[in-house]
Amino acid sequence: MKQLQDLPHKLADAPDAVLAERAGDGNVAAFEMLARRHAPLMRAYARRLVNSHAEADDVVQDALIAAWKDIAHLQDGTAAKAWLMRIVSRRAVDTGRRRKSHDNLDDQPEAEAILPTPEQAAVAGSARLALNTALSRLPEEQRRCWVLKELGGQSYEEIAQALGISAASVRGRLARARTTLMKEMEEWR
Secondary structure (H helix, E strand, C coil): CHHHHHHHHHHHHCCHHHHHHHHHCCCHHHHHHHHHHHHHHHHHHHHHHHCCHHHHHHHHHHHHHHHHHHHHHCCCHHHHHHHHHHHHHHHHHHHHHHCCCCCCHHHCCCCCCCCCCHHHHHHHHHHHHHHHHHHHHCCHHHHHHHHHHHHCCCCHHHHHHHHCCCHHHHHHHHHHHHHHHHHHCHHHC
C-alpha cells in the first residue's frame, strides 16, 4: 500500500524517457507528469507564436491531446520535450493559418518579471516592448520563422516542415528577419 502512495513522488523524479515509455504503454499518471513538467514552457512558446493567451491555451491543449494519442509512437523518450515543442509549433502554425486577422504584439500585456529592481524592470520592459514592436513589423512568415528558430530552438528542417516551405526559404526569411530586427534593435545592443 505504501508503494502506491509513493508513486506520484517517484513519477515526479522520473526522467522524461521513463515517463514517455510508461505513457506510451497507457499510463495516464506518467503522461500527466510529462504534461505538468513541460506545460509552462509549451504555453510560453505557444504564446509567442500566436500572440494571444487564450489561443496559446487552446494550442497547448490541442498539442497535449495530440501527444497523448501519439505518444506510443515516440521513438526516443529522451526527446519528449523537443517532440512536445514540435507539436506545439505545428498546432500554433495551424492556428495562425486559420486566424483571419493578426493581433498586434503591442496590444498584448507584458509578462511579469520575477522580482527585478525598478530600474531592471524598466529597462527589461522597454527592451521587450521594443522587441515586440520590431517583431510586429516583420511580415508574418518572417516572424514565424524567427520565433520557431530563436524561441523554439528548432532546426531549419523542422521549421520548413512545420510551415510547409523549403529549408532554403526558411534561411532566407530568417536572414531578412534578423537583418530587420538588428536595425530595429540597434539602440539595445
